[in-house]
Every structure is written in C-alpha cells, then in structure tokens.
Amino acid sequence: MKKCPLFFQNYVLERELNYNPALFEKRKNLYLDGYWQCEKYFLHNQDIIRQDFQVTTPQSDVNKKWADVIANTNSVCIHVRRGDYVTDPGANQVHGTRGPDYYNKAITYILGKVDKPVFFVFSDDLEWTKKYISCPYEVHHMDQNGPDEDYEDLRLMMSCKHFIIANSSFSWWGAWLGGYKDKIIVCPKNWFNDSEKKTDIVCDSWVRM
Numbered sequence: 001m002k003k004c005p006l007f008f009q010n011y012v013l014e015r016e017l018n019y020n021p022a023l024f025e026k027r028k029n030l031y032l033d034g035y036w037q038c039e040k041y042f043l044h045n046q047d048i049i050r051q052d053f054q055v056t057t058p059q060s061d062v063n064k065k066w067a068d069v070i071a072n073t074n075s076v077c078i079h080v081r082r083g084d085y086v087t088d089p090g091a092n093q094v095h096g097t098r099g100p101d102y103y104n105k106a107i108t109y110i111l112g113k114v115d116k117p118v119f120f121v122f123s124d125d126l127e128w129t130k131k132y133i134s135c136p137y138e139v140h141h142m143d144q145n146g147p148d149e150d151y152e153d154l155r156l157m158m159s160c161k162h163f164i165i166a167n168s169s170f171s172w173w174g175a176w177l178g179g180y181k182d183k184i185i186v187c188p189k190n191w192f193n194d195s196e197k198k199t200d201i202v203c204d205s206w207v208r209m
Contacts, residue, residue: 010029010030010031011030011033012030012031012032012033012034013033013034014032014033014034014035014036017035017037017038017197017198017199017200017201018038018198018199018200019038019040019041019200021040035169037169037172037201038200038201039176039203049177050177050179053173053177055151055152055154055155057151059152059155060152062144063144063145063152063155063156066120066140066142066144066156067155067156067159069118069140070120070156070159070160071159073116073117073118074115074116074117074118074161074162075117075118075119075120075159075160075161075162076110076114076117076118076119076120076160076161076162076163076164077120077122077156077157077160077162077163077164077165077174077175077178078103078106078107078119078120078121078122078129078133078163078164079121079122079123079157079163079164079165079166079168079170079171079174080098080103080121080122080123080124080128080129080133080166081097081124081166081167081168081170081171082097082123082124082125082128083124083125085097085168086125093193094192094193094194095168095191095192095193096167096193097166098166098167098188099132100132100133100134102188102209103132103133103164104133104134105209106164106209107134107135107164109207109209110162110164110184110186111136111137113162113184114161114162114184116137117137117162118137118138118139118140119135119137119138119140120140120142120156120160121133121140121141121142122142122156122157122174123141124147126141126142126143129141142156150170154170154173154174157174157175157178158174158177158178158179160178160180161178161180161183162180162183162184162185163175163178163183163184163185163186165186165187165188167187167188167190167191167192172201175187175206176203184207185203185205185206186207186209187202187206187207187208187209188208188209189208189209
C-alpha cells in the first residue's frame, strides 16, 4: 500500500498547550492533530476564520427574536459549562467547574465597565444558573434550544458584545468569534484544576478571574 507523504512527512500531533512557533518553520501543508486552541497560531487570519466559522443553517423565528434583542442592547453572554464536567469523574478531575463566586465576581466587573448591560445566560444546566448566579440587571436564560441545536446557542453567543465564559472550548469559540470591536471577555484564571498547568489557551487581551 502506498504511503501518504502528507501524513508521514507533515503530520503534527499537539503534545502541549503552549504556543510553539517552531512547528511552522519551513513547513507547509501541515496535517494538524489536536485542539490548537491558541489564537497565536491563527490570529493573522482572524478575519478569514470569523467569516468561515459562521452558522449557515437558517435561524428559527424565536432565535431571530433573541438575535435582535442581542444586537440592540449592551449584550453580555454568560456561558456556564456543567454537564460532563460534573458527571464524568475524569473531566471533573481535569477541568472541574467554576462556581458562583467566579460568575458573580465577573458580573460585578462587567457592571463597572458596561453601561446598562443585558445578560444572556447559556448553559447545559440553566436551573443551576438560576439558583446560584445573581444579577441585578436584566437577564435572560436561553432555554429555547435543545441539545441538538447547540449551534443556535453558539450563533447567539457570537452575536453578543461582551462575554463571561467557562473553561470550555464552546465558550472559548463563542467569545473569540464574536465580532464586536470593543468586546470584553472575562475568563477563569485557571483553565484546569491544576493551577500549575501551563497553557496559552487564554488570549492576552482577556480578563482572568
């Protein structure tokens, strides 16, 4: 069987979460295997990526309504990841969840930076968010989309002007793809439970808490 030269000569497996510019020295047409969740790898192509990474499925009427509200307010996306971070022992050990203290502190920070913010909460456990996250301003819990319509949530998240995210790739991309020029992105200080784990996942302009 003929070997594939692309696979054997230019295959790159991500072995760490820190930016490694040496990977791209004198190499072309790479086959990348991993998360590569560091904007330094692709920031120079950010306009192209934001254009390509758009949800093309026609938006439902109810989501169009919310998209209009998001577009016409100082919208702040709050994303809370629980799900397997709670139920899966392995995911819980590595990532863990960020609790009320983080979210309420992040909300307080936003209140000091954004005039008349309107909060939009996205989560796989909205009942938890209603119970533990307190917000003194207008807040809407996005419960109109089921688990098979997470792309609808992502599209709405991307439409928000500011973000409070979880230690989740879904959060990360929702915030990064957001096109508002002066957006504020608040993220957890530690992406993993192991605070000593080095990573370049968090962008330099984001606010760590």
